[in-house]
Amino acid sequence: MSKQLMKGCEAVAEAAVRAGCRFFAGYPITPQNEIPEYMSSRLPEVGGTFVQGESEIASINMVYGASATGTRAMTSSSSPGISLKTEGISYLAGALLPAVIVNVSRGGPGLGSIQPAQSDYLQATKAPGHGGFHTLVFAPSTLQEAVDLTYEAFDYAERDRCPVMILMDGCLGSIMESVSLPAMKDPAEFEETKWAVGYNGQSRPTRIITSIYPELVLENNNKARVETYARWAKEDAKAEELLLDDAQYVVVAYGIAARVAKQAVLALRAKGIKIGMIRPITLYPFPKQSFAKLNSANVKAIIDIEMTIPAQMEEDIALATHCAIPIHSYGRSGGNLLDDDGVRQAIEKIVGGEA
Amino acid sequence: MKNILIISGSGGQGVMSIGITFAQSAVKAEKFATFMPLYGPEQRGGSAKCTVIVSDEEIISPLPSKCDTLIAMNEQSLKKFLGELAPGGTLIINSSRVTSPVNREDLRIISLPADDIALKVGSAKIANVPMIGAFLGYTNALDSEIFLNTLTEKFASKPPQIIEMNQQAFQEGFAVGQAAKANA
Numbered sequence: 001m002s003k004q005l006m007k008g009c010e011a012v013a014e015a016a017v018r019a020g021c022r023f024f025a026g027y028p029i030t031p032q033n034e035i036p037e038y039m040s041s042r043l044p045e046v047g048g049t050f051v052q053g054e055s056e057i058a059s060i061n062m063v064y065g066a067s068a069t070g071t072r073a074m075t076s077s078s079s080p081g082i083s084l085k086t087e088g089i090s091y092l093a094g095a096l097l098p099a100v101i102v103n104v105s106r107g108g109p110g111l112g113s114i115q116p117a118q119s120d121y122l123q124a125t126k127a128p129g130h131g132g133f134h135t136l137v138f139a140p141s142t143l144q145e146a147v148d149l150t151y152e153a154f155d156y157a158e159r160d161r162c163p164v165m166i167l168m169d170g171c172l173g174s175i176m177e178s179v180s181l182p183a184m185k186d187p188a189e190f191e192e193t194k195w196a197v198g199y200n201g202q203s204r205p206t207r208i209i210t211s212i213y214p215e216l217v218l219e220n221n222n223k224a225r226v227e228t229y230a231r232w233a234k235e236d237a238k239a240e241e242l243l244l245d246d247a248q249y250v251v252v253a254y255g256i257a258a259r260v261a262k263q264a265v266l267a268l269r270a271k272g273i274k275i276g277m278i279r280p281i282t283l284y285p286f287p288k289q290s291f292a293k294l295n296s297a298n299v300k301a302i303i304d305i306e307m308t309i310p311a312q313m314e315e316d317i318a319l320a321t322h323c324a325i326p327i328h329s330y331g332r333s334g335g336n337l338l339d340d341d342g343v344r345q346a347i348e349k350i351v352g353g354e355a
Numbered sequence: 356m357k358n359i360l361i362i363s364g365s366g367g368q369g370v371m372s373i374g375i376t377f378a379q380s381a382v383k384a385e386k387f388a389t390f391m392p393l394y395g396p397e398q399r400g401g402s403a404k405c406t407v408i409v410s411d412e413e414i415i416s417p418l419p420s421k422c423d424t425l426i427a428m429n430e431q432s433l434k435k436f437l438g439e440l441a442p443g444g445t446l447i448i449n450s451s452r453v454t455s456p457v458n459r460e461d462l463r464i465i466s467l468p469a470d471d472i473a474l475k476v477g478s479a480k481i482a483n484v485p486m487i488g489a490f491l492g493y494t495n496a497l498d499s500e501i502f503l504n505t506l507t508e509k510f511a512s513k514p515p516q517i518i519e520m521n522q523q524a525f526q527e528g529f530a531v532g533q534a535a536k537a538n539a
Contacts, residue, residue: 005388030396114396176388177388256418340416340420
């Protein structure tokens, strides 16, 4: 299929429709409004349902309801709106329901800034709601990757009956680039979801969707989560590795920051500096395998580049490297964007031992 | 070849729409393109800026620190974004709205009364078109035919005089750009 220039939010929305998403509920907030706007006209075209909820909380609970019927369902918001949805995300996790949640993140904390930022790493990876659970967290870096990961996210969500989060910042939401879109899936051809409300085959009792359980059941569900998360760590962690073989310095960055960082890494390589890069594609599970390859005898320092202050991914890097390699960080926040010169100069300073 | 362009002005001056049309044209010409908008919460009147990168190779970072060309549609945007224009860069000014002198010696400056041109051809709303015309006339960043085709497709559902008006506005700007190139 030929490539077309699309806006990030719209590309992600179209990818969701093609993945079989037939229900979307959301509430407006900058910079993700183009997702609900697109869905409001696109979903009716394919027999789907779009609802602008009266609030974020109502919207995530509508997604809960739609998902309970076996319908592929999605919501999107931006940072403060995601905070409001966290109760519902926890209920989805508790009820073992699949859903895709897109966070087109902006500056924070608080109402923060409408400009792009990567300030929601900790929320997405550590506590996307109360109760001690995780979602898969995908962090695309280009629009093509955003399209591909959103398309796959629905399959992952259904496979493990859990919410999956796409964490992309406001830059990726509003940027336009060429993408090729994946094939349209027909929900009528999906395997029947035997866990869904309304499934009545095989003389089994009607399933009841709930997120409150007798103690024994709840603990067993939580024990099953331990196994699921271990499997994710082993099988589903993804990262892009660049020029690591002889690297004395390793830049770590995800999403939009990774693109700015990659440009800097290539420029510094051209100057003869032995520098490489790890770009986590899944933030949860964190791609520890890529860090296990680093030899602390060779790597002098890790440089964590994020579009937020203070750095948030640093803790996961420290865990993944058993604190064996010094970590420096550089970021911008408050609606100030990372830029090529700023990132390159910051890395040069660290490499030169000035920082 | 890689060209980094910033188009800036106030909301309502067509900064975003002309940037998108340029990026779409570049994709049609089988180049790589990124369009990155930045604006405040205002619907009209606030500052509007977009960065368009067009390149023969894949674009890694869409967040450059400096641009090769700055189009300034008004005084406020010139002041705000002049610092982002690289030394030796090209500054294209809408002289209908920018009256104060530019205090940098290291630039090539192309000046055209875009509002007046737009009004003359029939609509004050299309001052963005002569500005991009001057850019393409001066830089060869893209074949002007491809751009005009994209512009024409965009207005396909509108009366033919709209297309004619836009083409005329484009040609006037393009001529200014070409003349500047001849004198360079």
